[in-house]
Amino acid sequence: MAPVLRVLVVDDSAVVRQGVLMLLERVPGMAVEVASDPLIARQKMKSHRPDVILLDLEMPRMDGLTFLRELMREEEPVPVVVCSGLAGPGSELAVRALQEGAVEIIAKPMLGVGDFLRESRARLLESLRNAARARARLARRTPPVKAELEPPERPTDPLLTVTTDKVVAVGASTGGTEALRQLLEPMPPDCPGLVIVQHMPEQFTSAFAKRLNQLCRIEVKEAEQGDAVRQGRALIAPGNRHLRVRRTGGHYQVEVLDGGRVSGHKPSVDVLFQSVARAAGENAVGVLLTGMGDDGADGLLVMKQAGAATIAQDEASCVVFGMPRAAIERGAVDEVLPLGAICEAVRRRARQRARAS
Known part of the structure; x- marks a missing residue:
């Protein structure tokens, strides 16, 4: 019998939590829990440590990026898939999350979350499973370090x-x-x-x-x-x-x-x-x-x-x-x-x- 994949969904949107829960609960071999913010997620992780976390970035009390950084400081971090909004600031925040240690990004639309989740079921499942398989490698990743050298001036005229x-x-x-x-x-x-x-x-x-x-x-x-x-x-x-x-x-x-x-x-x-x-x-x-x-x-x-x-x-x-x-x-x-x-x-x-x- 295949092992159960434990997924923790951390999102302040009740619509997203319910939609993902309904979607994933139908998948054999998946066990899903939800939390409305990282503080509740922390408590749930004490009793049931997940194999992968689906994480929103913009939440009250503690933002997702701060929670992600805390997770990545653990000796064996839980892999994280980020579910991020599509707006400019949202996309930039999602890229920051990747550099902080998130494994994948799933784009979250502003409207029609239910339809999106149904249409993107295969992509979501693939991302969660890929992230869970990556857990043994996460602790070896080095944090991003900005280059100490100042970037030289680049030519502005491509013809030169x-x-x-x-x-x-x-x-x-x-x-x-x-x-x-x-x-x-x-x-x-x-x-x-x-x-x-x-x-x-x-x-x-x-x-x-x-x-x-x-x-x-x-x-x-x-x-x-x-x-x-x-x-x-x-x-x-x-x-x-x-x-x-x-x-x-x-x-x-x-x-x-x-x-x-x-x-x-x-x-x-x-x-x-x-x-x-x-x-x-x-x-x-x-x-x-x-x-x-x-x-x-x-x-x-x-x-x-x-x-x-x-x-x-x-x-x-x-x-x-x-x-x-x-x-x-x-x-x-x-x-x-x-x-x-x-x-x-x-x-x-x-x-x-x-x-x-």
């Missing part, structure tokens, strides 16, 4: 910026927001251009990119149609849009596309990696970071077959080892490295390809 002919393609899912910070923060302004897919709802990718842009020495932005892939820039796929790279002469640009899910996701890492294999071939480096499932594994193999260098994050530093494991099992990976070593490996691989060229 040297466009690199090297491309670094990165894919990540569960736990990837923190992994991406650790990968991008030490990148120098002359690093190769990066294109990134992070599985995240569309309402939050812009705030995520802006937050990284504040922390990093390179430019980080949500990708827009026709953006150039160039040195010192990282482009992040918008939520609910696929990202592809195409070559125009000696330069690279991105395409932001609609379409169906690929490998269960939109944006899909496989879509990005396959386009980079076609556009850049041996002039590319592919990196697959922490995440549930196997999105990116097939695409990384295509990149390797096209001559690209390929890197996967190791199990010990992953929140979830699903995506890297799938790529390793397919024979798609040249190097398996701890997260802290990947930045330098990317730069080394790009330099090797530059000398070969």
